[in-house]
Amino acid sequence: MRRHRLLNFLATVTAISMGLVTLIGLVSEPGTSSANLAGFLIRLVSVFAAVAVFIGVLNLIAVHMGRFVRSEHGWPYSLIVLVTAVAVIMVRILDHADIWPGDLKGEQISVRVFESVQVSLESALAALLVFFLVYAAYRLMRRRVTVWNVVFSAIVVIVLLGSIPLKKTDALADVRDWLIRVPVGAGARGLLIGVGLGTVTVGVRVLVGQDRSFRS
Amino acid sequence: MISDAGWTLIFLAIAFAATMAGRFIVRRFTAHFRPLRAYAVLPELAADAVEGNWRMHFSMGSSALGQPSTVSALVSAEIIYRLSERLAIGRQTPLITLSDPITLPLAQDTLRRAYGYRRNMAYYRSSAAAWYPQGPRSLAFAAGIASLSADAEADSNVLLGRFGYEMALIGESALRYDQRLIAHSDLVEGQAIAFAQADEMLLGEELYVGPAYMNGTALERGGVFALDVLRWLVILSILVVALQEAIGR
Numbered sequence: 001m002r003r004h005r006l007l008n009f010l011a012t013v014t015a016i017s018m019g020l021v022t023l024i025g026l027v028s029e030p031g032t033s034s035a036n037l038a039g040f041l042i043r044l045v046s047v048f049a050a051v052a053v054f055i056g057v058l059n060l061i062a063v064h065m066g067r068f069v070r071s072e073h074g075w076p077y078s079l080i081v082l083v084t085a086v087a088v089i090m091v092r093i094l095d096h097a098d099i100w101p102g103d104l105k106g107e108q109i110s111v112r113v114f115e116s117v118q119v120s121l122e123s124a125l126a127a128l129l130v131f132f133l134v135y136a137a138y139r140l141m142r143r144r145v146t147v148w149n150v151v152f153s154a155i156v157v158i159v160l161l162g163s164i165p166l167k168k169t170d171a172l173a174d175v176r177d178w179l180i181r182v183p184v185g186a187g188a189r190g191l192l193i194g195v196g197l198g199t200v201t202v203g204v205r206v207l208v209g210q211d212r213s214f215r216s
Numbered sequence: 217m218i219s220d221a222g223w224t225l226i227f228l229a230i231a232f233a234a235t236m237a238g239r240f241i242v243r244r245f246t247a248h249f250r251p252l253r254a255y256a257v258l259p260e261l262a263a264d265a266v267e268g269n270w271r272m273h274f275s276m277g278s279s280a281l282g283q284p285s286t287v288s289a290l291v292s293a294e295i296i297y298r299l300s301e302r303l304a305i306g307r308q309t310p311l312i313t314l315s316d317p318i319t320l321p322l323a324q325d326t327l328r329r330a331y332g333y334r335r336n337m338a339y340y341r342s343s344a345a346a347w348y349p350q351g352p353r354s355l356a357f358a359a360g361i362a363s364l365s366a367d368a369e370a371d372s373n374v375l376l377g378r379f380g381y382e383m384a385l386i387g388e389s390a391l392r393y394d395q396r397l398i399a400h401s402d403l404v405e406g407q408a409i410a411f412a413q414a415d416e417m418l419l420g421e422e423l424y425v426g427p428a429y430m431n432g433t434a435l436e437r438g439g440v441f442a443l444d445v446l447r448w449l450v451i452l453s454i455l456v457v458a459l460q461e462a463i464g465r
Binding site: 198 | 291
């Protein structure tokens with residue numbers, strides 16, 4: 001119990017001092033010792049992040065290797081993950097070695113692979129979103145008709161119709177532009193200000209060492 | 217003329233003073249908070265999950281330590297802790313998914329602390345916190361966690377933190393598998409989708425008062441008071457500037 005208290009005390013002191021040092025550094029003039037110290041602490045976090053990614057990838061490979069070796073449920077997917085991971089790493093190494101012959105000379109094949117697989121996949125999924133949202137608006141109205149649900153559904157309809165590139169829908173396109181510029185812009189700012197204020201109040205709690213995430 | 221750094225310090229000083237004043241007030245007097253439906257439903261969902269031996273799926277999205285979303289990651293972890301404390305008496309370990317590797321230890325530790333608190337470490341699984349390496353705000357991440365949640369037969373999805381359009385995929389999957397969805401995002405796109413798809417949603421700054429609504433300490437409840445003070449200060453500032461502009465014209 002005493003050991004736990006001591007560890008909690010040390011963790012709290014470390015969190016408060018690091019938080020204050022970083023805060024002072026960030027509001028100081030660039031080039032001063034406090035700003036340099038804050039910069040060093042932030043760079044340290046970047047190094048931790050890089051190490052965390054590396055450990056994460058190793059863990060991912062270990063988990064899927066285990067599933068494949070033990071032939072657990074879904075092992076073919078694990079095999080696909082392993083083969084893909086090894087292939088991507090190999091392509092990246094070959095990119096750096098710059099060994100591609102002919103027309104491919106100087107090309108970054110790993111970037112091409114990323115664009116043709118990941119970007120295409122993401123684009124395909126993004127194309128589905130509009131249907132999900134329209135269906136969500138329909139469900140919203142079916143579940144309960146409130147003023148806000150009606151406003152939401154009406155705006156979805158106006159924005160969708162206003163996006164149709166036809167001459168007769170020019171008026172709707174103007175309404176859509178006004179909606180996006182005025183009420184949507186104001187609402188978005190309001191939400192972001194709210195998030196900012198919430199961040200400040202929680203930040204104060206973290207700075208006074210009352211956050212529980214680093215204590216047992 | 218006050219510099220940006222000066223404004224930052226002034227704002228922090230006001231927030232600190234208001235938090236301390238709020239802490240004093242909630243200790244001396246009975247404070248009644250505005251009811252937020254999501255915070256009433258979340259403990260009920262946890263209780264149902266324990267009774268029915270179901271799982272709950274929590275996701276922090278792309279909230280990440282060391283990024284501008286650090287605070288939303290910390291608050292989300294705190295809310296997940298309060299709920300995991302309740303779930304830790306059951307046999308089904310809740311799932312936590314995220315897309316940032318440095319936040320993974322926070323998620324694992326949140327579960328470990330909850331199970332440690334209930335002295336039920338036999339049911340703690342560090343693998344219940346899962347990192348999806350697709351990167352922030354990725355649709356592939358959303359598809360992955362929606363599929364995980366369905367495979368694990370989770371009864372409900374609780375999305376807290378940073379989500380964009382990808383939230384629609386998770387919402388759609390929750391609907392298809394008859395899972396409850398409680399959602400929040402600190403991004404406007406995610407917030408709009410949460411409004412349309414979620415059974416209950418948290419709006420903007422409502423995430424940050426979560427710990428205060430769930431057996432919060434005096435300081436956490438004082439934070440709600442501070443948030444109100446800051447909100448009114450911003451409203452008054454906007455009004456003053458608008459009046460000044462109007463009179464100036």
